[in-house]
Amino acid sequence: xxxxxxxxxxIQSYDISAPFNAAFNGSKxxxxxxxxxxxxxxxxxxxxxxxxxxxxxxNQDVTDPFTxxxxxxxxxxxxxxxxxxxxxxxxxPVGVAxxxxxxxxxFEGSWYADYVHNKGTEQVASNKGYASLIYDATRxxxxxxxxxxxxxxxxxxxxxxxxxxxxxxxxxDPRTFGARVAxxx
Numbered sequence: 664x665x666x667x668x669x670x671x672x673x674i675q676s677y678d679i680s681a682p683f684n685a686a687f688n689g690s691k692x693x694x695x696x697x698x699x700x701x702x703x704x705x706x707x708x709x710x711x712x713x714x715x716x717x718x719x720x721x722n723q724d725v726t727d728p729f730t731x732x733x734x735x736x737x738x739x740x741x742x743x744x745x746x747x748x749x750x751x752x753x754x755x756p757v758g759v760a761x762x763x764x765x766x767x768x769x770f771e772g773s774w775y776a777d778y779v780h781n782k783g784t785e786q787v788a789s790n791k792g793y794a795s796l797i798y799d800a801t802r803x804x805x806x807x808x809x810x811x812x813x814x815x816x817x818x819x820x821x822x823x824x825x826x827x828x829x830x831x832x833x834x835x836d837p838r839t840f841g842a843r844v845a846x847x848x
Contacts, residue, residue: 664696664697665694665695665696665697665698666693666694666695667693667694667695668691668692668693668694669689669691669692669693669694670690670691671688671689671690672688672689672692672739673686673687673688673689674686674687674688674689674725674778675687675778676727676728676729676730677727677777677778677779677781685729687727687728687729689722689724689725689734689778690723690724690725690726691722691723691724691725692720692721692722692723692725692739693720693721693723694718694719694720694721694739694742695718695719696716696717696718696719696720697716697717698714698715698716698717698718699713699714699715699716700712700713700714701713701714708753708754708755708756709751709752709753709754710750710751710752710754711749711750711751712748712749712750712751712767713747713748713749713750714746714747714748715746715747716745716746716747717744717745718742718743718744718746719744720738720739720742721735721736721737721738722734722735722736722737722738722739722778723735725737725778734778734779737775737778737779737780738774738775738780739778740774740775740776740777740778740784740821741774741776742774742775743771743772743773743774743788744772745770745771745772746769746770746771746772747769747770748767748768748769748770749767749768750765750766750767750768751765751766751767752764752765753765757798759800759801760798760799760800760801761798761799762796762797762798762799763795763796763797763799764794764795764796765794765795765796765797766792766793766794767792767793767794768790768791768792768793769790769791769792769793770788770789770790771786771788771789771790772788773785773786773787773788774786776818776820776821776830776832777821777822777830781821781830782830783821783830783831783832784818784821784830784832786817786818789815789817790813790815791810791811791812791813791815791817792811792812792813793808793809793810793811793812794808794809794812795807795808795809796808801847802846802847802848803844803845803846803847804844804845805842805843805844805845806842806843806844807840807841807842808840808841808842808843809838809839809840810836810838810839810840811835811836811837811838811839812838813838814837814838816834816835816837817834817835818832818833818834818835819833819834819835820832820833821833
């Protein structure tokens with residue numbers, strides 16, 4: 664469980680008509696929540712992980728001194744209220760080596776990528792998966808992996824302005840996959 668009470672957190676003002684957006688101090692931002700992390704060894708070959716989190720982050724006294732606009736009640740950037748991740752790993756002995764199959768899935772509630780909640784900076788609730796298959800010998804390993812299994816487009820970052828505005832979002836990688844080989848010496 665946690666509770667943070669930030670005072671004078673640096674925030675950038677937002678005015679699309681201004682030649683630049685000045686920084687100011689947000690008087691008070693409160694964050695409270697909790698997280699549970701569980702790692703269970705189901706058998707000598709099976710591991711399960713579960714992470715569940717709740718975090719309520721809200722501006723409590725944040726007013727732009729240049730425009731007088733209040734952002735009270737809005738969440739800070741990249742602050743989903745809910746997150747959960749579930750993972751499973753199966754290890755299979757193959758002679759003196761081991762094959763490990765792993766999959767995990769992550770859910771995030773919706774969030775905004777900026778303080779003022781501009782259009783184009785909201786990431787709706789999303790989920791993504793990752794999987795890998797690794798052959799691990801004594802002196803080397805080789806594996807295959809895939810990220811973003813569902814190929815879902817999600818926001819990675821955002822910035823004020825841009826065309827067409829009022830904000831520009833940058834997306835995380837689409838589905839990617841690959842292979843890797845490692846040697847131990």
